[in-house]
Amino acid sequence: xxxxxxxxxxxxxxxxxxxxxxxxxxxxxxxxxxxxxxxxxxxxxxxxxxxxxxxxxxxxxxxxxxxxxxxxxxxxxxxxxxxxxxxxxxxxxxxxxxxxxxxxxxxxxxxxxxxxxxxxxxxxxxxxxxxxxxxxxxxxxxxxxxxxxxxxxxxxxxxxxxxxxxxxxxxxxxxxxxxxxxxxxxxxxxxxxxxxxxxxxxxxxxxxxxxxxxxxxxxxxxxxxxxxxxxxxxxxxxxxxxxxxxxxxxxxxxxxxxxxxxxxxxxxxxx
Amino acid sequence: xxxxxxxxxxxxxxxxxxxxxxxxxxxxxxxxxxxxxxxxxxxxxxxxxxxxxxxxxxxxxxxxxxxxxxxxxxxxxxxxxxxxxxxxxxxxxxxxxxxxxxxxxxxxxxxxxxxxxxxxxxxxxxxxxxxxxxxxxxxxxxxxxxxxxxxxxxxxxxxxxxxxxxxxxxxxxxxxxxxxxxxxxxxxxxxxxxxxxxxxxxxxxxxxxxxxxxxxxxxxxxxxxxxxxxxxxxxxxxxxxxxxxxxxxxxxxxxxxxxxxx
Numbered sequence: 001x002x003x004x005x006x007x008x009x010x011x012x013x014x015x016x017x018x019x020x021x022x023x024x025x026x027x028x029x030x031x032x033x034x035x036x037x038x039x040x041x042x043x044x045x046x047x048x049x050x051x052x053x054x055x056x057x058x059x060x061x062x063x064x065x066x067x068x069x070x071x072x073x074x075x076x077x078x079x080x081x082x083x084x085x086x087x088x089x090x091x092x093x094x095x096x097x098x099x100x101x102x103x104x105x106x107x108x109x110x111x112x113x114x115x116x117x118x119x120x121x122x123x124x125x126x127x128x129x130x131x132x133x134x135x136x137x138x139x140x141x142x143x144x145x146x147x148x149x150x151x152x153x154x155x156x157x158x159x160x161x162x163x164x165x166x167x168x169x170x171x172x173x174x175x176x177x178x179x180x181x182x183x184x185x186x187x188x189x190x191x192x193x194x195x196x197x198x199x200x201x202x203x204x205x206x207x208x209x210x211x212x213x214x215x216x217x218x219x220x221x222x223x224x225x226x227x228x229x230x231x232x233x234x235x236x237x238x239x240x241x242x243x244x245x246x247x248x249x250x251x252x253x254x255x256x257x258x259x260x261x262x263x264x265x266x267x268x269x270x271x
Numbered sequence: 272x273x274x275x276x277x278x279x280x281x282x283x284x285x286x287x288x289x290x291x292x293x294x295x296x297x298x299x300x301x302x303x304x305x306x307x308x309x310x311x312x313x314x315x316x317x318x319x320x321x322x323x324x325x326x327x328x329x330x331x332x333x334x335x336x337x338x339x340x341x342x343x344x345x346x347x348x349x350x351x352x353x354x355x356x357x358x359x360x361x362x363x364x365x366x367x368x369x370x371x372x373x374x375x376x377x378x379x380x381x382x383x384x385x386x387x388x389x390x391x392x393x394x395x396x397x398x399x400x401x402x403x404x405x406x407x408x409x410x411x412x413x414x415x416x417x418x419x420x421x422x423x424x425x426x427x428x429x430x431x432x433x434x435x436x437x438x439x440x441x442x443x444x445x446x447x448x449x450x451x452x453x454x455x456x457x458x459x460x461x462x463x464x465x466x467x468x469x470x471x472x473x474x475x476x477x478x479x480x481x482x483x484x485x486x487x488x489x490x491x492x493x494x495x496x497x498x499x500x501x502x503x504x505x506x507x508x509x510x511x512x513x514x515x516x517x518x519x520x521x522x523x524x525x526x527x528x529x530x531x532x533x
């Protein structure tokens with residue numbers, strides 16, 4: 001039997017076919033309903049050991065108790081502070097260096113071989129020496145977070161700055177701009193949206209290093225709480241910590257997205 | 272004839288190729304550009320017309336020869352030679368008015384004068400309604416209008432245009448060509464334009480510098496003297512002039528010969 005023309009393109013999965021807002025909302029909620037449903041079911045049916053995998057409602061109760069009765073908020077604040085301080089220091093160094101590398105090949109050929117080499121060294125491998133240098137205070141944790149993102153951030157910003165179109169630079173030069181004006185008034189504003197996007201990506205990575213730092217060498221912070229909980233088989237607290245880290249990551253990501261829209265209104269109009 | 276603004280003297284440019292050979296893009300090209308005139312560089316691809324324009328702008332350095340502006344040899348880019356490119360160059364983070372003010376701002380023109388001049392040139396290119404809009408809202412033709420206004424507002428001695436309408440659709444292109452007639456007539460700007468569009472060249476040019484290819488050499492300087500002294504804005508009226516078709520056919524033959532020579 002011959003099928004009608006075009007029938008091969010019917011069905012749910014069509015390449016690049018647009019999806020209605022309703023379908024995408026239902027899908028987004030649905031996947032989480034399924035996730036928690038399977039989790040609850042596994043507990044009810046006794047498929048998993050409740051000591052290792054506590055049911056979701058218990059994790060949520062524990063999350064409430066942690067904040068209400070056990071002063072977990074101060075751990076969360078310490079963690080947030082570590083991320084923000086280390087990340088701000090990394091940005092303060094990376095933005096000027098990255099833009100300078102992207103603008104001036106003479107600077108790029110000096111710094112690029114150095115920065116690229118460091119990028120391949122996993123930051124956690126510095127933990128033992130950082131502990132010896134900085135002791136057990138805040139310094140080694142901040143240093144780890146800083147080292148973890150700084151080289152990626154510099155490279156990303158330098159690459160984005162190199163992508164600023166030649167015609168924009170030549171326009172500035174033929175309007176009478178010198179080197180300084182060309183970099184600060186044309187290249188920098190042109191690359192700024194990409195810099196903020198790079199920051200957004202690297203902030204997520206800072207959270208990864210935070211957990212490593214707090215698990216390995218800290219008595220405070222979300223990661224340290226989770227390691228304490230492990231000693232007493234409090235899996236519900238560990239899972240609650242994971243949820244908090246995930247939620248914080250999401251909040252910061254959304255904040256950066258909002259900042260991006262706020263700073264660059266001209267990018268919205270074309271979409 | 273009017274006074275000479277630009278002397279292009281025995282200009283040559285070669286680029287090093289992989290393998291150590293030299294590619295000669297421009298060889299021994301000389302011509303002059305008179306104040307207030309429109310000079311069009313025309314030729315097949317590979318005739319070095321963009322390279323010549325970029326040397327005049329100071330964005331490339333010649334291998335031999337000289338470019339003199341009012342007798343002074345040029346060294347590097349400067350505000351006296353403003354350039355409009357084929358690719359869009361609007362500064363997306365600035366609204367139209369601020370884009371047009373940009374050159375004046377970095378050159379220290381006081382804020383009030385800057386705004387007045389910007390408003391005047393935005394009006395000249397017909398974008399007054401869009402003076403506070405960001406370029407991302409504008410069409411390609413409107414963005415090129417912004418680039419032209421920005422360059423002119425900066426008061427260059429010569430306006431350099433590198434295939435400025437090459438990326439535009441046909442209708443927008445002839446509208447922009449008629450706008451250029453307005454600008455040449457009303458502002459008295461000296462304009463050097465690179466194009467490979469024969470019709471555009473004849474319509475706009477006071478002088479056509481025809482270049483042959485591989486390497487780029489001067490083949491002929493053509494003055495379309497069938498056109499009356501005062502500039503005609505209406506394109507079909509120029510197309511109707513008896514000399515137009517004749518010159519168009521002549522230049523097409525020259526283009527064809529260049530193609531067959533390779």
